[in-house]
Amino acid sequence: MSRAASESASARVAGLVLAAGAGRRFGGPKALARTAAGEAWVGRSVRTLQAAGCSPIVIAVGAGAADAEAVIGEAFGADMDVRTVVVDDWASGMAVSLRAGIAELASCGAVETGVIVTLVDLPGLPAEAVERVIARALDTREPQRALVQATYSGVPGHPVFIGLKHWEELAAGLTGDAGAKNYLAGHGAVAAECGELWDGNDVDYSETSDYSGTSDEVAPGTGG
Template sequence: MAHTPSAASSAHRPVAGLLLAAGGGRRLGGRPKALLDFRGRPLVENAARVLREGGCDPVHIVLGAAAGTVRERADLAAYVTAENPDWTQGMGSSLRVGLAALADSGAGAVLVSLVDQPGIGAAAVARVITAYEGGAELVAAAYGGRRGHPVLFGAGRWAAVAAGAAGDRGARDYLREHEDALTLVECADVAEPYDIDTPGDLFRLASPGAPRAGEGR
């Protein structure tokens, strides 16, 4: 597929990482997901490190629920943090805050990930970035052919993504409307896209690759 000159030139600019970590963990009894214990440290540290190790620089983190406590307990000195005062309105509001914070970053693209997916590591991030470096401006990791995270947006798409981000849909509507331009990168062999949403998911934090009881492998 041919790419425009602007797409080709932007591929030489850095890819910023944007970690959405504002959720209050409503289905976890109000335990902010950023503060969940993962190998002895707050989960947000792992998610931010994955972005950096996968090739993102800079890495921005959007905090919300218990933001002050997250800053106190988690070592986020290597990253840029922003706070979403409207985090209760859903993921869309955090995406808008993050994109606004990146407006003057000089990044050619942003790779968006979620704090509650510890099964997705640096290898998946790197694969998505490689597709961008090859000229793709809209990229998503796929698992068995099904779109998942992380997702990458070229800088020229940020305004439209932010305009459509609402509630818990995030960029879902935008991705659906631009499906013909979306490059999917299969990552099922290097990552697992489960979420930590309920108490029944917490076992994943102790053994990220373990199957849920009854699931098999």
């Protein structure tokens, strides 16, 4: 574990992967997507957060929830630090997934500083970007009140750090598909530039990915 990851673990920074959407443009729920090598995107997202020292980690699933939970179970088994929360009204937008994930983390009582939020459709996200965002948050005078967002050549993206002291107010005001965007903008979120580490782009269309888009079909050579 890197020094940055060790500091994250010591500060008890949690992780939250938003993976509840139907992926209509993509061709199927992205929580079920796999790389050509057979690695589940959701598994990669969790491992990236783990590599950066995040624990516990919650995955918010919705569309194709049963299949998504099976994929997660296959990857992590009985790992008590990785858990799912099923978002029944996932179609209402990202806000409900974020609210459900925060509520699940709040109920476990194991988070001391804040949470790193990321999206399942960022399979290229490097752990170094997560570490940089966390380090920026921990470097503030009061990390529990920190808000830090990764930027890529100045463009805001993920991951995002949300300090524990913001959770209640954020959850109360979440609506639609904007997620925490408006809250971050209105509360002076600090930027952590990560453009030299990665481009920050998500995967919206199956033509640009290696996933076929259904729960029983995976990329060629992965066994299906």
